[in-house]
Structure formats: structure tokens, C-alpha cells
Amino acid sequence: MSGIRSKNTIPEMMVRKGVHARGFRFRLHVSGLPGKPDLVFPKYRAVIFIHGCFWHAHECALFKWPATRTDFWKEKIGKNRFRDLVVMDELARQGWRVLLVWECALKGKERRPIDEIVDSCAEWLLSSSTKREIRGQHATIDSAITHAKQGMPDDVLESTLRK
Numbered sequence: 752m753s754g755i756r757s758k759n760t761i762p763e764m765m766v767r768k769g770v771h772a773r774g775f776r777f778r779l780h781v782s783g784l785p786g787k788p789d790l791v792f793p794k795y796r797a798v799i800f801i802h803g804c805f806w807h808a809h810e811c812a813l814f815k816w817p818a819t820r821t822d823f824w825k826e827k828i829g830k831n832r833f834r835d836l837v838v839m840d841e842l843a844r845q846g847w848r849v850l851l852v853w854e855c856a857l858k859g860k861e862r863r864p865i866d867e868i869v870d871s872c873a874e875w876l877l878s879s880s881t882k883r884e885i886r887g888q889h890a891t892i893d894s895a896i897t898h899a900k901q902g903m904p905d906d907v908l909e910s911t912l913r914k
């Protein structure tokens with residue numbers, strides 16, 4: 752979102768190139784909309800944000816609280832998270848559909864194949880889904896396992912994991 756990370760990052764360029772190649776046309780960094788979305792598809796009443804995992808405190812391998820100036824970062828990133836909620840809310844009220852593509856889907860060890868991400872973006876654009884997120888794949892599995900572990904007996908857990 753504006754002011755908290757740079758535009759035209761490599762992950763963002765990968766998504767832009769992919770969806771453009773599939774025939775979708777969009778505007779970039781539209782300042783007239785809440786949160787200044789990275790890609791805006793007026794025809795589909797849809798916007799895509801490419802979120803940096805650090806700046807938005809994503810629960811994934813790319814985010815870790817800095818060891819120094821802890822209070823400064825907690826306040827800064829806390830504000831970002833709060834602003835994200837306000838922005839999502841405002842966009843929804845204006846009838847915009849929102850897709851978040853997390854940086855960990857595009858880079859690092861949890862990344863997905865770019866074709867898979869672009870396919871998901873294209874499919875979502877043509878759908879009527881109002882909100883979706885695309886994130887790194889291992890993070891999804893890890894958090895699913897963590898979630899599954901909570902309050903589940905070990906034997907049930909094991910049989911779940913074997914499937």
C-alpha cells in the first residue's frame with residue numbers, strides 16, 4: 752500500500768506480465784481508490800494487491816519480528832495491519848472485489864509456480880468471489896497442520912496426515 756513499500760517490485764512485475772499475457776487489461780497504482788491498489792481491473796470491478804510479507808506481518812517464513820527497535824516495528828507494522836483492514840473494508844463498501852497475492856507465493860522457499868499464480872488470478876477475475884488470498888504453499892500446509900494439531904488426539908492427527 753502506498754507509502755509503506757516500493758512499487759514495481761519483481762514479484763509485482765511477474766503478476767502484471769502474466770495477467771496481461773492472458774488478455775486482462777488493468778490500471779496501475781490507482782491513487783483514487785482506497786489503499787492505492789497495485790492492479791485495478793475496472794471491467795471486472797476487481798483489484799489486486801501484491802503484499803510484502805514483512806510490511807504486513809504475514810504469518811509465513813518471510814516474516815520475522817526484527818530483533819532491534821522492537822517497539823518501533825511493532826507500532827509501524829501494527830499500523831499497517833490496521834490500515835489494511837480499513838482499506839479492505841472501504842473497497843468492499845465501494846463494491847470492489849479484492850485479491851491479495853502475498854510475496855511468499857512469488858519468492859522464497861514457499862513460492863508457487865508463476866503459471867499457477869497467474870491461473871488463479873485469471874480464474875478469480877472471471878469469478879464472482881469478493882475476496883481471495885494467494886500465499887506460499889508450504890506456509891499453507893504448515894498452518895493447516897498447526898491448526899489441525901490443536902485439540903486433536905494424536906491418532907486422529909496421524910490418520911489425517913497420512914491421507
Ligand SMILES: [Zn+2]
Nearest residue numbers: 804809811855
Ligand atoms: Zn507471506
